[in-house]
Structures are given as structure tokens and as C-alpha cells.
Amino acid sequence: MALAGIGLRAPHLQQIASEKPATGFLEIHAENYLAPSPALEIVDRLRADYAFSIHAVGLSLGSVDGIDEAHLARVAALVKRLQPVWVSDHLAWSVHGGRYFNDLLPLPYTEEALDVVVRNVERVQEAFGRQISLENPSCYLAFAHSTMSEPVFLAEVARRSGCGLLVDANNIHVTAHNLRLDPNDWLEELPGDSITEYHLAGHAVNDADGVPILIDDHGSKVAEAVWMLYAEMVARFGMRPTLVEWDTDLPDLSTLLAEADRANRLA
Amino acid sequence: MPIALRDLQSAFVAHLAGTSPSSLEEWVIGDSISAEARLRVHRHHVRDSLAAALASTFPTAKALVGEEFFQCMASAFADEVLPAQPVLAEYGGSFAGFVGTYEPARGLPYLADMARLDWALNTAFHAPVTPRLSAADLSAVETEQLPAKGLLLAPGTALLRSAYPIDRIWAAAQPGADTGTVDLEEGTTCLLVLRRPDDAGFIRLSESEVAFVSALVEGRPLEQAAEAAFAAEPGFELSAVFARFLTVGAFAALR
Numbered sequence: 001m002a003l004a005g006i007g008l009r010a011p012h013l014q015q016i017a018s019e020k021p022a023t024g025f026l027e028i029h030a031e032n033y034l035a036p037s038p039a040l041e042i043v044d045r046l047r048a049d050y051a052f053s054i055h056a057v058g059l060s061l062g063s064v065d066g067i068d069e070a071h072l073a074r075v076a077a078l079v080k081r082l083q084p085v086w087v088s089d090h091l092a093w094s095v096h097g098g099r100y101f102n103d104l105l106p107l108p109y110t111e112e113a114l115d116v117v118v119r120n121v122e123r124v125q126e127a128f129g130r131q132i133s134l135e136n137p138s139c140y141l142a143f144a145h146s147t148m149s150e151p152v153f154l155a156e157v158a159r160r161s162g163c164g165l166l167v168d169a170n171n172i173h174v175t176a177h178n179l180r181l182d183p184n185d186w187l188e189e190l191p192g193d194s195i196t197e198y199h200l201a202g203h204a205v206n207d208a209d210g211v212p213i214l215i216d217d218h219g220s221k222v223a224e225a226v227w228m229l230y231a232e233m234v235a236r237f238g239m240r241p242t243l244v245e246w247d248t249d250l251p252d253l254s255t256l257l258a259e260a261d262r263a264n265r266l267a
Numbered sequence: 268m269p270i271a272l273r274d275l276q277s278a279f280v281a282h283l284a285g286t287s288p289s290s291l292e293e294w295v296i297g298d299s300i301s302a303e304a305r306l307r308v309h310r311h312h313v314r315d316s317l318a319a320a321l322a323s324t325f326p327t328a329k330a331l332v333g334e335e336f337f338q339c340m341a342s343a344f345a346d347e348v349l350p351a352q353p354v355l356a357e358y359g360g361s362f363a364g365f366v367g368t369y370e371p372a373r374g375l376p377y378l379a380d381m382a383r384l385d386w387a388l389n390t391a392f393h394a395p396v397t398p399r400l401s402a403a404d405l406s407a408v409e410t411e412q413l414p415a416k417g418l419l420l421a422p423g424t425a426l427l428r429s430a431y432p433i434d435r436i437w438a439a440a441q442p443g444a445d446t447g448t449v450d451l452e453e454g455t456t457c458l459l460v461l462r463r464p465d466d467a468g469f470i471r472l473s474e475s476e477v478a479f480v481s482a483l484v485e486g487r488p489l490e491q492a493a494e495a496a497f498a499a500e501p502g503f504e505l506s507a508v509f510a511r512f513l514t515v516g517a518f519a520a521l522r
Contacts, residue, residue, distance in 0.1 A: 031353045035393035038465050058353025064272045071352055096280045100350040102316045103309055105279060108294070112272050141305035142296045145269035178305075180298070208304040215308070248319075 004242040004263035005053065008046075010039060012253045017042050020049055021257055024264075025085065027243050030056040033082075034074045043082065052084040053197070053243065058100060061120045061134065062093035062107040067127075071095075076127045086197055086241065088133040088166045089124075091117065091154060108143035109153040114160075117153075121161040133164035133196045138203075138216035139175040150175070151189035164196030167240075169230040170222065174203050174214040183229055192237040200230060200263060201245035219248035222259060231266055270294055282306055283313050285346075317345035320355040321362060325385040328366065328378060330440040340369055356393055359386065377431035377451065381440075384433055384469070387425045387460040391467035394423025400518035408521065414490035418483045419519040423462035426480055427469075432456050434471050461515055470515055475500035476508055480517075 005025035008016060016026070026046065033040050043052075056075055059067060079087055092104035107113045117134075124132055134157055136150060148156070158165050167190065176183040202220030205212050222230075222244065230242075244259045270278070278291040295302035318341035322329045329337040344365045350358040363386055366372060367379035399421055408416065427433070432453040439449055457477040458469040472480065478499035482492035496503040512518060 031355065034354050035356055036395040037356075037393050041396070060353075064276055068352065071354075074354075093276065094353065096276050098351060099280070100353045101280070101283060101313050102320065102350065102353070102355065103313045105276075105309060108269075108272070108275065110269065110272070116272060140308040141302065143275075143294050144296050145294060178300075206308075208300045208308070211299045213300060213305075213308065 003239055004244060004260040005051075006256050006260050007243065007245050007247065008043070009247065009250055011250055012256070013039055013042055015253050017046060021253065023050070023257060023260055024241060025051040025053055025243075027053040027055050027245075030054050030075045030078055031058050033078055047082060052082055053086040053088070053241075054079060054082065054084040055243075056087070056089040057104070058094055059089045059120075059124055060093045060095035061089055061117055061124070062091065062105075062113065063095050063120065064093075064116055065096070067120050067123050068095055072124065072127050079128050079130070086133060086166075087128060087130065088135055088164075088197065090135045090137050091150075091157070092137045104137045106137065106139055106141060106143070109146040109148045109150060111147065114148075114153060114156055117157050118160045121157060121163045125161065125163065131162060131164055131196075133166040134158070135166040135168055135199065136171050136175070138168075138171040138178075138214075140178050140213065140215075142179050149186075149189055151186055155189065155191045155194065158191060158194040163194075165190070165194045166197040166199060167195050167233065167237075168199035168201070169233060170199065170201040170203055170226045170245075171216060173223070173226045173229055174216050177214045184232070187233065187236060190237075195237055195240055198230065198233060198240045198242040199245055200226060200242060200259070217248055218245045220246075221255075222262075227262070227266065230263070234266065279309075283310055285310070314342050314345050317350070317355075317358070318342045321345070321359050324356065324359050324389050325362060325382050327385050327437055327440045328382040330442075331375065331378060331381060331436070332372065336371070340366065340372065343369065356389060359389075362386065377429065377433065377436060380427075380429040380431055380433050381436060383429075384427060384437060384458065384460070387427055388467045388469070390425065391423035391460050391462040394421075394462040394467075396462070396464075397422055397519060399516040400513065400520055402513060404521065414493075415488050417486055417488050417522045418492075419522055420480075420484060421462065421516055421519040423460070423467065424517055425460045426472075426477065426484065427458045427460060428477070429456050429458075430454075434458055434469065459515075459517060461517060463516070470511075473500060475503035479503070479508060480512075 003024045006023050008026040008028050090104050094101050172183050172186050200222045201218045204215045204217045206215050242263045246256055282291050292302040318338050321341040344362055363379050363382035366382045372378050433456050435449045457472045459472050460469045475496040479492045479496035482495040493505050
């Protein structure tokens with residue numbers, strides 16, 4: 001069974017619409033389809049052939065001010081229109097004071113932040129009338145006043161709000177490298193029953209103070225270390241629908257499909 | 268007392284704006300990579316990703332100045348103007364105005380107008396597909412009532428005027444275009460930008476067509492729009508021009 005899907009990106013849209021390649025599902029970023037466009041009309045038609053995953057990047061589930069209701073209403077309308085199988089966003093914040101920063105900004109893992117995220121996830125699930133999944137972010141820093149680990153924080157949000165967890169193997173790898181953690185310890189604390197989806201992606205290696213720092217840029221093939229971590233996740237938690245993300249320096253569609261095939265073979 | 272989440276997010280936002288990096292650093296764990304270097308990853312990402320979003324919304328402006336120049340110009344804009352919400356196709360409404368005042372681009376006086384054309388095409392691309400006025404709609408109206416009717420432009424339709432031949436510059440900047448020369452002294456150009464079934468595009472208008480559409484946009488009836496067009500160019504042929512606009516789907520409805 002083909003469980004792995006691919007991100008549907010604008011340069012591949014026409015080819016996918018005409019060739020209809022076999023893949024587990026198609027994923028779109030909510031924020032790219034909130035305004036009308038010929039692309040949205042193609043997605044509407046592709047619903048007859050594919051299961052869809054709507055991955056939001058701008059709900060800002062970690063915002064202390066709550067969810068922006070105007071944006072929430074637009075995403076809710078898209079969810080209603082496309083009826084995706086999965087809906088997700090990240091454990092992060094990107095909106096503050098009426099401005100959008102186009103980045104997944106980090107949260108301290110504290111009781112206060114936990115209350116904020118749970119409240120925001122509940123508001124979104126209420127607006128959508130369905131469960132959403134929360135994705136672990138790629139971290140470049142940790143806050144000194146955090147009182148719990150990231151997987152424990154995620155587990156607690158899932159327990160209190162009833163949301164699912166979207167576990168991104170590349171993000172675990174990037175976070176573990178940048179924050180000097182052991183990815184296996186990270187997995188150890190995660191509640192397997194809450195996991196609804198997996199993500200895979202490539203990352204870049206940058207320089208910070210002369211030391212390598214990994215950047216989650218979705219701009220290359222999945223790294224071998226991430227494939228190994230993914231295999232460990234499948235062995236530990238079982239198979240889940242898996243997305244191969246590739247957003248910058250987009251390759252030919254065939255290269256992307258080959259990455260998804262590799263995920264299927266591994267699973 | 269640990270910092271409250273609201274204060275932390277405000278301090279982070281101030282850091283992203285480059286105004287107060289130090290108040291935040293004490294809450295970020297630094298090691299062989301300092302807290303400051305870790306925070307910088309986010310500041311750079313915000314700026315670079317917004318510049319990339321602008322590059323995708325303003326492809327012609329980018330093609331004209333090249334990747335590196337555009338990145339600098341877009342980053343300077345992003346330092347001044349952040350998106351008000353997460354739909355990036357709606358970010359950059361004031362970019363063309365910024366380009367017009369951007370000192371390093373002063374040698375390209377048409378660049379701001381090219382950015383205006385990119386923005387108009389982007390706006391048309393994201394306009395809803397609504398019913399268009401057809402010949403059948405017109406034949407349903409009594410002939411003697413037509414002159415008093417106004418016309419509504421279809422969503423996404425926009426009139427663009429430039430002192431430069433922006434249609435030729437646009438064509439020359441497309442991927443794979445012949446690198447011929449464009450005479451900047453050709454004179455004023457007027458374009459009508461439109462949402463087409465599968466994309467957005469534009470047609471070039473004559474002076475009389477511009478006068479005709481401008482009058483309609485101002486809410487004047489067909490009769491007065493035609494008079495304005497005749498005044499601009501005595502050779503104006505109402506039926507031919509009307510047929511052209513119906514073919515491209517420029518009008519939404521009579522009013």
C-alpha cells in the first residue's frame with residue numbers, strides 16, 4: 001500500500017494534473033490556496049483522484065494573543081471546500097502584534113506556553129469541526145526557562161486537546177543536532193498512539209560561529225541519517241502516512257516521486 | 268521569575284526588527300554556538316523568506332535587475348514592511364512604490380512600473396472567476412437603453428499606464444525571450460490586465476480605448492464613455508472595441 005505522498009508545488013501542478021502519477025496523497029500549504037486562483041481550481045479537480053493533506057504554516061498556534069480569527073476563517077473555508085484527510089500546523093508561532101513573520105518561531109516549553117497552545121489548538125479544532133495534527137518544529141535554540149522536553153510538551157498538548165501529532169523525522173534530526181540531544185531519547189518520550197502522520201525532508205548545513213548548524217530548508221534529498229531515524233520511527237510506532245517535503249530548489253517530479261517510493265519501501 | 272510568554276514574544280519580535288537583541292539573549296541557551304548566533308538564524312530566515320516571496324510575486328522586476336540586486340532591494344523593503352497576515356500572495360502591495368524610491372535602482376526609471384505590472388498580474392491571477400458579460404447579455408437589452416448603461420469591470424481587471432513601453436520590456440524579460448533592444452523613448456503605454464481562464468495576462472490599449480475604459484471605471488454611462496473615446500481618437504470604432512473587450516472577458520456586467 002502506497003502510504004507516502006508528496007507536496008503539490010506550483011511548478012509540478014500541470015504535470016500532475018495531466019499525468020496523474022501514483023502517490024499516496026498530495027499535500028498543499030493552506031496559505032498558498034486561500035485566495036482564488038487557477039491553481040486552486042486544479043486542486044479542486046484533483047480531489048477526484050487523490051487524498052489531500054492541508055498543511056498550514058500560519059495559524060501561529062503558539063501565539064500568546066490567540067488565533068487570528070480572520071485567518072482562521074479563511075483556512076476553515078478551505079478545509080470545508082477541499083475536505084482533506086489530514087489537517088496540520090506546527091508547534092511554533094509566527095504572528096505577533098498584527099504582523100506575520102513567515103518563520104516558525106520557537107516556544108519555551110513551560111506550563112504557561114502549554115496552556116496557550118492547548119487553548120489555540122482547541123479553538124482551531126472547534127472552527128474546523130475536526131482534529132488537527134501538531135508538528136514538531138526544527139529548533140535552532142532552546143530557552144533556559146523551559147521546564148519540559150519537546151516530546152513531553154507535544155504529548156501533553158495531544159492529551160489535553162485531543163489533537164494528533166505529526167512527527168517530522170528531519171525536524172527531530174535537525175533539532176537534536178542543533179540542541180545536542182539524542183534523537184532516540186526524543187522518540188522515547190513520544191506517545192505513539194497520538195501520531196497521525198510522518199514528514200521527511202532535506203536540510204542544509206550552515207555555519208554559526210564556525211560550528212555547523214542544520215537548517216530545515218526542504219531543498220534537497222532526505223539525508224541518510226534521517227532515513228535511519230525514519231526506519232527507527234516505523235519500527236517503534238508502526239507505519240503512518242508519510243509526506244516527502246521539498247519546497248526550495250524543487251527537483252523534477254520524478255525525483256520527488258522516487259523519494260516517496262523509498263519511504264514506501266522502507267515502511 | 269522566568270520571562271512571561273507575552274514579553275518573550277515581544278522581545279523576539281524586537282530582535283527580528285533588529286532593535287533590541289540583548290534582552291532576549293539571557294533567556295536563550297548558548298554553547299559553542301552563541302545565543303546571538305542562534306537568534307540570528309531566525310532573523311535571517313524572516314528576511315530571506317520574505318525576499319523570496321517577493322521574488323515570486325515580482326518575477327519580471329527580478330529578471331530585470333538579477334537575483335542579487337533583487338534580493339537586496341526586497342530585503343530592504345521587508346525591513347520596512349512586514350506582511351499583515353500569512354497569505355504571501357497578498358504581501359507587497361506597496362513594493363512598487365518602494366522600488367520607485369529605491370536609490371540604487373534610479374538608473375532603471377521603468378522598474379517601478381514593471382513592479383506595478385507584476386503586482387497587477389498577481390492580483391488578477393488571484394481574482395475570483397465570476398460570470399463575464401457576453402454578447403447574449405447585451406442582446407437582451409433594448410437597443411435604445413444601452414447608451415445610458417454603465418459597465419462593471421470583471422474582478423482582477425486593471426488599467427495600467429506607464430511613460431515606458433512596459434509591454435515590450437515585459438516580453439523581453441520573459442525566460443527564453445530574444446535579447447533584442449527596447450526603445451524607451453517609444454512613449455506612453457497603456458495596458459489592460461485581466462484574469463484569463465488559466466492565468467493572468469494583459470492587452471495593449473490605444474488612447475481611445477483607454478479613454479473609453481477610464482470613463483467606465485469612473486462610473487460614466489456607455490454613451491459618455493464613447494464620447495470620451497472619440498475625443499481621444501476620432502477614428503474610434505465602438506463596435507470593434509466593444510467586441511474586443513467582450514472576447515477577453517473584461518466586463519462583469521451591465522449596470
